[in-house]
Amino acid sequence: MDELGRRTILTAGLATALAACTTTPQPAPARFDPDDWDDVRALFPLDPDLVQTAAFVLAAHPKPVRDAIERHRQGLDADTDAYLHSHGTAEEELRKTAAAYLGGTPDQVAFTDSTTMGLGLLYSGMRLRAGQDVVTSTHDFIAHHTALDLMARRTGAKVRRVALYDDPRSATEADVVARLRTAIAANTRVVAITWVHSSTGVRLPVPAIAAMVAEVNAGRAPQDRALLCVDGVHGFGAVDLPVAELGCDFLSTGTHKWLFGPRGTGLLWGKAWDAVDPVIPSFSEGNSPGARFTPGGYHSFEHRWAVREAFELHEQIGRDRIAERVAIQATRLKEGLARVPSVTLITPDDPEMSAGIVCCEVEGRYAYDAVVALRQAGVVASVTPYEQQYLRFGPSIVTTPEQMDRVVDAVRALRP
C-alpha cells in the first residue's frame, strides 16, 4: 500500500472516531429555560452591570456558540487533517439549518464573513449591460455605497441615490414605496436598499417595495428585470420575517449582529443567481448557487460551523418571542425618551416602520460625548457611523425592558 492509501485509511478511521464525538450539537446547560429571559441573558458573558444597548454592533458569543467554537477549535488543533475530513458535510448541514430559518432552499445560501463581504461578492459579480443603471438610497451604510461605486467603476453603470424620506420620524410605507417607484427607470437593473437603516432606525417595508418592483418588472425580459438587493443586517434576527418571504432577489447579512452568531460570519441569500458570476473560487462541495458563491480558501471553521448553534439557540428561544422582546423594549425606550425635554427622537414610533434601533439627539450634546457620559452612568450606547451622527441604542436579548427606563434616566441626566 502506498503512502497516500495508508494515509486515506488512517484519516478515514480517525474521521469516523472524531465524527462520533464532535458533530453532535451541544445543547445549552440542562437548567437552561429558553422561556426565561434571565436564563437567556446568563448565556452571555457581557458585564451584567452595564446596560448593553450596543451589543448588536458586533455579537458577544452566547454559551452554546462559545462551546461549539471551542469544540471545533480543539478538534482542529488536535488533528487538523482528521477534523477537516470528519466535517466534510458541515457546510451543507449548516446550509440546511440556515434555510430552515431563512425560508427558501439550502442551495440559495452562500456563506460569507460579513454583510460587507456579501455585498462585495454580489456587486462585483453582477453582470450589467451597457446603459443599465442602479438606484439606491441616501440612507445606506458606507460599505453598501462603496460596493455599488466599485460596480459602477467596473461596468460604467450610473448609480443614482434617492432620499426615501426627508424626516425619518414621519417616514411612511406609502411615501417610501412611491419615491422608490419614481426613481426606477426603464433601464434600472439594480434596486439596492437596506432593510433597517443604521443611520436612523427606519425599517423599510421590503415586502411592499418588492411588490412594487414586481409590478415594474411585469413585461420586462429576464435580463432587464430590476433586481431588488437588500442589506438585511439590522432586520435579520431582530424582525420575525423569513428572508425568503421578503420578496427580494438578494439579501446580504452578517450572522454576528442580532443573531448573536460567531464574529466574522454572515451569509448571502439569493434567488436570481443567474444574474451574477462568482468572483472568488469556491472550495465548497456541489454545484448549487450557494456552494458556487461561497468564497473558497480555508476559513476560521470553528466560527463558520458554530453559526449552526446560533440559529439553533435563536429557534429554541423562538424567533417570534425575540422579535417581540426587541420591539417591546424599543417602544418602551422611545416612549420614555419622548418624555425627556432635551431629546429629539429620530426613529419612527410605528413598530412597522422601525425595528430594534432607536436613534435620538440630545440638546447641547454631541453624540460621541453623550456615549462617553452614558458609559459612566452604566449604559453602553453607540453613535450612528454616518455624516449625520445620532445617539443610538439597540435593545436586544441581552437587555431588559426595565433597563430601558435606566437608559431614559441616564439620558435625562445628561447636562448640556
Ligand SMILES: Cc1ncc(COP(=O)(O)O)c(C=O)c1O
Ligand atoms: C446597515 C449596515 N450594513 C452593514 C454593516 C456592516 O456589517 P458587517 O460587519 O456584517 O459587514 C453595518 C454596520 O456594521 C450596517 O450598519
